[in-house]
Amino acid sequence: MKSALLLAAIGATAVGCAEPTEPAQCNGVIDVGCDGGLPGSYLDDASGAWVSSPWEGPHFSYPKYTTIRLCHGLGRPPTSIDLYAAFSNMGNLAQQIGSAATLIPACNGVLGVNDRSVLLRNGGGQDFFVRVVLRP
Numbered sequence: 181m182k183s184a185l186l187l188a189a190i191g192a193t194a195v196g197c198a199e200p201t202e203p204a205q206c207n208g209v210i211d212v213g214c215d216g217g218l219p220g221s222y223l224d225d226a227s228g229a230w231v232s233s234p235w236e237g238p239h240f241s242y243p244k245y246t247t248i249r250l251c252h253g254l255g256r257p258p259t260s261i262d263l264y265a266a267f268s269n270m271g272n273l274a275q276q277i278g279s280a281a282t283l284i285p286a287c288n289g290v291l292g293v294n295d296r297s298v299l300l301r302n303g304g305g306q307d308f309f310v311r312v313v314l315r316p
Contacts, residue, residue, distance in 0.1 A: 181292035203299055205247050206287035212240055213240045214251035214297065223253060230254040232312040237270040241308035247284055247301045250312060258314035263300065265308035272310055 213232075215280060218240065220233040230252045233239050242248065242265065252258070263281040264273035284292040284299035292299035302308065 205284055205303075206248070209287060210243075210246060210248045211300070212248050212250045214249060218251070221253065228316045230258070230314040232310070235273065235311070237266075237309070237311075239264075239266055239269050239271075239273070239311050241269070242302050242308040243302075244302055244305050244307050247287070247299055249287075249297045249299055250296045252314050254295070254314050254316060256296065256316060257291075257293050258316065260313075260315040261293075261298060261300075262313040262315075264311045264313075266310070267308065269309045271309065272301070275284040276308075276310075280306070280308065 192231045213221060218232055219239060221231060222234075223230055232250070232252075260284065264272050265276045265280060280302050282301040282303050284301050286292050287299055298312075298314065300312070
């Protein structure tokens, strides 16, 4: 009986259409590249990954306490998302974790990771410029 309850609890938390625990994360979402592409973005022929910009930039603006909807050209939901941040649009990059690279599960009924876009939140108190790598 305990194992059945545990499996039910795991199944309930694995539902992919859950809204974020802080609804304000869906207010004022900024669309990036959703109007026809992100300048500098490309599909890497060797890995099949979608990349928002070359390593040297320019990287796109990622304001503090903001959720962005990053439209991509992968053509399917990514299995992995890497985010690298810099303090300028052509600056040196460092891989981000924690509050600066939060994935939002859904906003207004739209999944946060889908075949067209990903919802990323900069929950930290610092403005960044970012490079995003989405792997198939």
